[in-house]
Amino acid sequence: MFSLESITRSIHHWLYGNMTPTLALLSECVIIILLAIALFAALGLVLVLMERKVAAHIQIRLGPNRVGPGGMLQTAADTLKLILKEGLVPDKADKFLFNLAPFLVMMVAMLLLAPIAFAKGFQIWDINIGVLYVSAISSLSVIGVLMAGWASNNKYSLLGAMRSGAQIVSYELSAGLSILTIVVLTGSLQLSEIVASQENGWWLFKGHIPAIISFVIFIIAVTAETNRAPFDLAEAESELTAGFHTEYSGMRFALFFLAEYINIFIVCGIGATLFLGGWMPLHIGHWEGFNHIMDYIPSSVWFFGKTFFLIFLIMWFRWTFPRLRIDQLLNLEWKYLLPISMFNLILVTVIAILGWHF
Amino acid sequence: MYTQTEIIKDTTGIGSEGELVINVGPQHPATHGVLHLVITLNGETIKKIEPHLGYIHRSIEKMCESLNYRQFIYVTSRMDYLSAHINNQACALCVEKGMQIEVPDRAKVIRVLMAELTRIASHELWLGAMAMDLGAFTPFFYTFRERELITDIMEETCGARLTMNYMTPGGVTFDLHEDFQKKVKQFVIQFKEKVTEFEDLVTNNVIFRNRTEGVGIISPADAISYGCSGPVARASGVVSDLRKIAPYDAYDRVEFEEVLDTRGDSFARYIVRVKEMMQSIRIIEQLIDNIPEGDFQAKTKAVLKLPKGEFYSRVETARGELGVYIVSEGGTTPYRIKFRSPGFSNLSALDHMASGSKIGDLMATMGTLDLVIPDIDR
Numbered sequence: 001m002f003s004l005e006s007i008t009r010s011i012h013h014w015l016y017g018n019m020t021p022t023l024a025l026l027s028e029c030v031i032i033i034l035l036a037i038a039l040f041a042a043l044g045l046v047l048v049l050m051e052r053k054v055a056a057h058i059q060i061r062l063g064p065n066r067v068g069p070g071g072m073l074q075t076a077a078d079t080l081k082l083i084l085k086e087g088l089v090p091d092k093a094d095k096f097l098f099n100l101a102p103f104l105v106m107m108v109a110m111l112l113l114a115p116i117a118f119a120k121g122f123q124i125w126d127i128n129i130g131v132l133y134v135s136a137i138s139s140l141s142v143i144g145v146l147m148a149g150w151a152s153n154n155k156y157s158l159l160g161a162m163r164s165g166a167q168i169v170s171y172e173l174s175a176g177l178s179i180l181t182i183v184v185l186t187g188s189l190q191l192s193e194i195v196a197s198q199e200n201g202w203w204l205f206k207g208h209i210p211a212i213i214s215f216v217i218f219i220i221a222v223t224a225e226t227n228r229a230p231f232d233l234a235e236a237e238s239e240l241t242a243g244f245h246t247e248y249s250g251m252r253f254a255l256f257f258l259a260e261y262i263n264i265f266i267v268c269g270i271g272a273t274l275f276l277g278g279w280m281p282l283h284i285g286h287w288e289g290f291n292h293i294m295d296y297i298p299s300s301v302w303f304f305g306k307t308f309f310l311i312f313l314i315m316w317f318r319w320t321f322p323r324l325r326i327d328q329l330l331n332l333e334w335k336y337l338l339p340i341s342m343f344n345l346i347l348v349t350v351i352a353i354l355g356w357h358f
Numbered sequence: 359m360y361t362q363t364e365i366i367k368d369t370t371g372i373g374s375e376g377e378l379v380i381n382v383g384p385q386h387p388a389t390h391g392v393l394h395l396v397i398t399l400n401g402e403t404i405k406k407i408e409p410h411l412g413y414i415h416r417s418i419e420k421m422c423e424s425l426n427y428r429q430f431i432y433v434t435s436r437m438d439y440l441s442a443h444i445n446n447q448a449c450a451l452c453v454e455k456g457m458q459i460e461v462p463d464r465a466k467v468i469r470v471l472m473a474e475l476t477r478i479a480s481h482e483l484w485l486g487a488m489a490m491d492l493g494a495f496t497p498f499f500y501t502f503r504e505r506e507l508i509t510d511i512m513e514e515t516c517g518a519r520l521t522m523n524y525m526t527p528g529g530v531t532f533d534l535h536e537d538f539q540k541k542v543k544q545f546v547i548q549f550k551e552k553v554t555e556f557e558d559l560v561t562n563n564v565i566f567r568n569r570t571e572g573v574g575i576i577s578p579a580d581a582i583s584y585g586c587s588g589p590v591a592r593a594s595g596v597v598s599d600l601r602k603i604a605p606y607d608a609y610d611r612v613e614f615e616e617v618l619d620t621r622g623d624s625f626a627r628y629i630v631r632v633k634e635m636m637q638s639i640r641i642i643e644q645l646i647d648n649i650p651e652g653d654f655q656a657k658t659k660a661v662l663k664l665p666k667g668e669f670y671s672r673v674e675t676a677r678g679e680l681g682v683y684i685v686s687e688g689g690t691t692p693y694r695i696k697f698r699s700p701g702f703s704n705l706s707a708l709d710h711m712a713s714g715s716k717i718g719d720l721m722a723t724m725g726t727l728d729l730v731i732p733d734i735d736r
Binding site for chain 2: 059
């Protein structure tokens with residue numbers, strides 16, 4: 001089985017064999033930062049193009065097909081345009097916060113990258129409280145959005161930011177609770193252990209109906225948390241023109257735009273790790289032959305395949321549903337999702353204690 | 359007497375504390391044109407809506423005074439550009455009434471066919487645009503797929519896709535294109551087949567229903583007192599279809615139903631328009647095989663002169679009642695023309711309908727009013 005683990009391990013040994021431990025650690029940091037930035041750029045290009053192609057397919061049109069083969073370079077051209085554009089700062093804006101906000105949002109997205117296991121043995125930081133870290137850091141992005149809305153000195157931005165604040169704080173709860181169900185089943189907060197616990201089957205299948213309920217709630221909650229339609233009230237084009245980033249232009253806007261897509265990738269990656277077994281191949285019970293064939297597919301392909309499937313799902317939502325109203329959005333969370341996920345957590349605890357799961 | 363600070367406070371336009379005044383428009387994605395709404399908000403709740411008009415005022419009524427009775431019709435295509443045919447028809451009817459021109463049967467039927475095709479095209483565009491106001495982008499492309507067929511049919515016969523100038527006093531300018539019947543039949547088949555897609559995508563969507571049901575309610579009494587007409591009035595249960603009440607052209611020889619709803623909310627207005635499209639299809643189906651042979655235009659003098667007096671005609675456009683009022687001094691140009699546009703009256707009810715609701719509801723209400731700004735401003 002092809003694995004990236006051997007590559008990372010040999011680099012690790014080579015660095016520690018030839019350098020002092022401090023220097024080796026530093027050079028590992030540099031390599032990882034470069035890789036993360038490269039991944040960000042690649043993801044931005046791929047996801048934006050993917051969104052446009054998916055949208056085009058759903059909307060019976062072709063999508064970008066002029067720049068590069070099949071429109072592959074369209075996003076690169078758009079990025080170039082955004083870089084060359086002037087980044088305007090409104091007259092009475094709070095300049096410091098206005099400039100800081102997009103970087104804060106981007107930084108949060110970057111920090112979230114750390115505990116994700118991209119493939120077997122290919123993980124930046126296998127922290128033992130990985131799940132807690134993810135839910136803690138992902139809450140920070142609301143600060144960037146609020147900051148952007150407040151500092152813009154624009155009424156549309158302010159309304160968008162306030163909506164976003166109410167929305168992200170609310171949906172954080174049910175996202176956290178649905179993650180907790182998997183923690184209860186696994187008995188560990190470490191993402192690598194959660195992946196390892198799914199060797200004989202993914203939690204989506206092993207955890208009976210409660211796992212499926214929490215998976216559905218997780219997908220709804222993260223769609224809301226990443227401000228995607230039908231929960232894109234913070235941007236709400238037809239109501240608030242562009243919501244919290246109305247006043248942003250040029251590269252600052254591009255950072256918000258990129259952060260949105262990176263966030264989608266990360267939440268889908270976490271969803272794939274928790275519910276769909278991360279980089280674990282699909283194994284069915286005692287079908288030895290089938291399992292053996294599945295093992296031949298590299299673990300990175302499994303991880304990215306699952307993640308992109310979830311991303312496709314979230315894009316599908318966006319191009320199908322109308323937007324919710326703000327009171328309906330909060331009703332959905334506080335009256336339906338939160339009670340259901342709380343009850344679901346109790347149910348999962350009972351299942352875990354009695355050992356009813358596979 | 360005001361002290362100086364009090365005067366300044368008054369002129370800022372911001373009322374009591376906790377109120378936020380927002381300008382929606384003149385450039386805003388949801389107003390579909392240069393409409394300017396000054397909205398007073400309390401948090402997310404709307405306290406007052408004040409429409410400001412005049413951004414696309416082209417003084418069409420004044421222009422018409424210097425154009426003769428053949429020319430002025432062309433300007434009216436630019437009023438409600440989505441029902442260009444029906445605007446022309448209203449003007450032609452008014453001139454015909456004044457001069458007592460007998461329109462040939464063939465022209466009457468052609469006019470009704472064109473008017474109904476226009477109505478479908480207009481409602482299709484409205485459907486897509488309204489779904490977009492609610493945040494769903496996809497229905498727009500699906501509605502435009504069918505609308506494109508109508509614009510193609512129009513292009514063949516009238517030579518234009520949007521601002522058609524086809525109806526003149528005495529009939530229509532040209533005869534139908536030879537492919538007209540074939541293409542309209544194809545369109546009818548495709549439309550009937552694909553209309554279920556809108557049902558799946560929009561009508562039966564839970565979010566869409568939650569966003570529109572019980573939103574922007576207007577009672578029948580209020581609808582009448584605000585002068586609402588067309589689908590807005592009919593959704594409140596006001597019988598107002600001029601094609602039924604005062605049939606013009608060939609509407610007295612076709613069978614169709616006036617679509618009524620009693621709920622008066624945004625969803626009722628949506629349903630009324632969708633059902634109206636089906637009724638238009640019914641009218642087209644009845645007439646497409648029965649276009650009488652004969653002249654497409656009555657023989658009229660080269661220069662038309664209306665006798666001294668006042669003339670009024672009204673038709674049912676896609677948006678409601680369009681009235682054309684001509685005062686003639688007996689010359690070749692009208693002394694004064696006044697258009698009664700449906701959009702203006704419907705817009706005036708917006709404050710009544712959307713005050714006290716959320717910003718999202720305003721978009722749902724405004725979307726179902728089907729405002730065309732050049733029609734309101736003229």
